[in-house]
Amino acid sequence: MKFAHIADSHLGFRQYGLYQREEDFYDVFKRNVDKIIEKNVDFVIHSGDLFNMSKPSPKTLLIFQEELLKLKEANIDVFAVAGNHDTVMRKDALPPQVLSKNLGLRLISPKNPYHIHEDIFIGGFPYQSKPYKSNLVEAFKLLSREAEKYEKRILVLHQGIDKYIPLAFELEIADIPKNFNYYGCGHVHSRIIDDFGNGKLAYPGSTEICRKNEVKDYQKNGKGFYMVDISRDVPKIEKINVKPRREFIIKNIAYPNLNQDISNLKEWIKGLDEKPILHITVEGGNFNRSKVHEKLNEELGDLVLSMRPDFKPESLMKTEKNADLSTLNPKKLLVNSLSEYDNEDIDNLAISLLNNLSKDKTEDAERIVEKFYNEYFD
Numbered sequence: 311m312k313f314a315h316i317a318d319s320h321l322g323f324r325q326y327g328l329y330q331r332e333e334d335f336y337d338v339f340k341r342n343v344d345k346i347i348e349k350n351v352d353f354v355i356h357s358g359d360l361f362n363m364s365k366p367s368p369k370t371l372l373i374f375q376e377e378l379l380k381l382k383e384a385n386i387d388v389f390a391v392a393g394n395h396d397t398v399m400r401k402d403a404l405p406p407q408v409l410s411k412n413l414g415l416r417l418i419s420p421k422n423p424y425h426i427h428e429d430i431f432i433g434g435f436p437y438q439s440k441p442y443k444s445n446l447v448e449a450f451k452l453l454s455r456e457a458e459k460y461e462k463r464i465l466v467l468h469q470g471i472d473k474y475i476p477l478a479f480e481l482e483i484a485d486i487p488k489n490f491n492y493y494g495c496g497h498v499h500s501r502i503i504d505d506f507g508n509g510k511l512a513y514p515g516s517t518e519i520c521r522k523n524e525v526k527d528y529q530k531n532g533k534g535f536y537m538v539d540i541s542r543d544v545p546k547i548e549k550i551n552v553k554p555r556r557e558f559i560i561k562n563i564a565y566p567n568l569n570q571d572i573s574n575l576k577e578w579i580k581g582l583d584e585k586p587i588l589h590i591t592v593e594g595g596n597f598n599r600s601k602v603h604e605k606l607n608e609e610l611g612d613l614v615l616s617m618r619p620d621f622k623p624e625s626l627m628k629t630e631k632n633a634d635l636s637t638l639n640p641k642k643l644l645v646n647s648l649s650e651y652d653n654e655d656i657d658n659l660a661i662s663l664l665n666n667l668s669k670d671k672t673e674d675a676e677r678i679v680e681k682f683y684n685e686y687f688d
């Protein structure tokens with residue numbers, strides 16, 4: 311019995327405000343679905359962040375439903391859990407996945423925490439933020455008990471686990487019940503396969519590059535989905551790569567080599583099928599930023615879909631090296647650490663709490679929290 315495990319497709323994500331990037335995310339998802347059908351699997355598990363937003367556009371929903379119908383025609387059931395991006399932060403709110411239930415999508419939700427597919431237990435719980443971890447721990451007790459009745463057991467989650475992302479986790483590895491064969495996880499955008507209990511714990515990663523810092527893992531481990539053979543004692547995982555159609559280039563150029571490096575880059579880019587995204591940093595030496603910027607635009611502007619330049623002349627590199635930690639902006643650090651939520655309301659909440667609490671205004675802080683929770687969890 312084989313199934314496909316996929317996650318973090320972020321359909322509808324218009325990266326850098328570019329409609330071509332939104333199309334890229336659809337394109338790679340469609341090709342993942344084609345490949346899943348080609349591989350003749352029995353079912354699919356989607357571990358959350360199917361959509362980039364809790365309110366996807368009609369176009370995004372339509373594209374997903376077309377792909378879901380392709381799978382349905384091929385007799386492939388789809389089981390899905392909501393992630394942090396496609397979760398509505400209100401009590402009892404339903405994730406957008408629910409709109410595809412009548413088209414056959416099997417939603418794993420607090421109301422239906424598990425499904426049985428030909429004697430395989432497929433259970434899980436939607437994304438919970440750290441303060442709501444107790445919901446997960448409670449759900450795990452029930453799931454772990456119910457799962458015992460079946461020989462093959464899959465747990466589907468969209469969470470960060472301390473072992474894999476030590477700075478932004480909701481769960482510690484010790485919180486996770488040990489009696490499952492396969493832990494189908496989402497949320498971490500890089501690809502991870504680990505032994506856990508007597509089974510395997512796996513993140514298939516995102517299907518496209520959502521952030522610049524995913525490029526390294528993409529180059530090393532590829533992008534796509536996993537094909538899992540659950541009929542063995544320990545599941546066998548095969549990495550299936552589905553290449554995003556556009557290159558995401560990260561290039562550092564030393565200023566003294568500017569001309570040579572630009573012309574090398576130009577040659578390379580001309581050989582690509584699609585215009586790439588280019589993150590380019592010019593560093594070292596003493597140069598005039600606007601002049602270098604102009605040159606980059608002249609030489610490369612028409613060849614790329616989007617250029618994201620950064621300039622670090624020697625004078626700046628020196629100050630960065632000597633920068634004292636205390637000169638870092640705490641608000642920026644705070645907002646950075648909250649980037650996974652991708653939610654301005656949460657950023658603002660954190661900043662106003664920081665402002666008030668650092669001045670010992672605890673009552674004001676309490677009022678702010680109360681107001682926030684009333685708005686979000688009425």
Ligand SMILES: [Mn+2]
Pocket residue numbers: 318359393395497499
């Ligand atoms: Mn995600």
